Amino acid sequence: MSDNESTPVGRRVFLGLLGAGAAGVLFGARVQNVFASLVPNWLSLLPLGDHFRFYTVTGGFPKRAADEYSLSIGGLVRHPYTLSYAQLRAMPSTMLTRDFQCVTGWRVPNVHWTGVRLSHLLDKAGVQPGAQALRFTSFDGLYTESLSLEQARRADVMVAYDLDGKPLSSDHGGPARLYVAPMYGYKSCKWLSGIEVVDHVIPGYWENEGYDVDAWVGHSNGRDDAPTSS
Numbered sequence: 001m002s003d004n005e006s007t008p009v010g011r012r013v014f015l016g017l018l019g020a021g022a023a024g025v026l027f028g029a030r031v032q033n034v035f036a037s038l039v040p041n042w043l044s045l046l047p048l049g050d051h052f053r054f055y056t057v058t059g060g061f062p063k064r065a066a067d068e069y070s071l072s073i074g075g076l077v078r079h080p081y082t083l084s085y086a087q088l089r090a091m092p093s094t095m096l097t098r099d100f101q102c103v104t105g106w107r108v109p110n111v112h113w114t115g116v117r118l119s120h121l122l123d124k125a126g127v128q129p130g131a132q133a134l135r136f137t138s139f140d141g142l143y144t145e146s147l148s149l150e151q152a153r154r155a156d157v158m159v160a161y162d163l164d165g166k167p168l169s170s171d172h173g174g175p176a177r178l179y180v181a182p183m184y185g186y187k188s189c190k191w192l193s194g195i196e197v198v199d200h201v202i203p204g205y206w207e208n209e210g211y212d213v214d215a216w217v218g219h220s221n222g223r224d225d226a227p228t229s230s
């Protein structure tokens with residue numbers, strides 16, 4: 001191949017990858033994940049827009065009305081309980097404004113979240129000795145996530161029900177989802193239905209596919225932004 005030909009071919013491949021990205025929005029995170037593995041890191045620096053993608057691993061976006069929603073907390077606790085949406089909203093609330101960052105490279109600046117601190121939900125349940133971690137389940141029937149108990153007790157980890165001052169839409173995981181501010185988006189389990197207190201960390205959906213269990217933004221998944229000596 002001559003040098004003259006290599007540029008258009010490169011551009012066609014590039015546009016093809018953008019097409020794969022768009023398909024990922026439609027068909028969900030599996031395709032998006034393939035996209036991420038094909039795209040060189042520098043591509044994520046291009047201005048592709050500061051907007052959310054809507055992710056789902058099931059191929060569908062489950063809908064549940066607020067008055068049909070419930071969240072159960074059980075496992076190694078003294079008082080297991082189930083909250084309705086109204087009961088969740090009636091609990092002491094917390095607010096955070098942070099950038100939302102997916103491990104595949106997109107980031108949404110200054111997102112406002114409102115919800116209930118996970119630590120508050122845990123205190124109400126009374127965590128038993130021997131408990132080490134939490135396992136989260138989704139009413140999509142497939143997605144799972146995990147946190148250590150120490151991570152879960154951070155002040156910047158919540159069960160969120162409002163996004164930018166409005167009730168969380170079902171595409172974003174409403175009526176309520178997990179929001180783990182210091183970690184990449186995959187920790188923030190959408191359509192949250194259950195919290196189980198367990199005695200060891202059980203890796204979640206993407207973690208079983210090779211992503212880091214401890215998903216600190218900038219310091220996991222090979223994205224350590226500490227200075228390197230080369």
Ligand SMILES: Nc1nc2c(c(=O)[nH]1)N[C@H]1C(S)=C(S)[C@@H](COP(=O)(O)O)O[C@H]1N2
Pocket residue numbers: 029052053054055056057058101102103138140143171172173184185186187188189190191
């Ligand atoms: N149930 C469920 N939760 C999920 C996902 C998913 O596919 N299903 N994707 C995760 C990933 S990788 C990211 S980046 C965020 C995206 O949130 P959004 O769809 O509201 O933009 O949700 C996370 N939580």
Ligand SMILES: [Mo]
Pocket residue numbers: 101102103104184185186
């Ligand atoms: Mo993500």
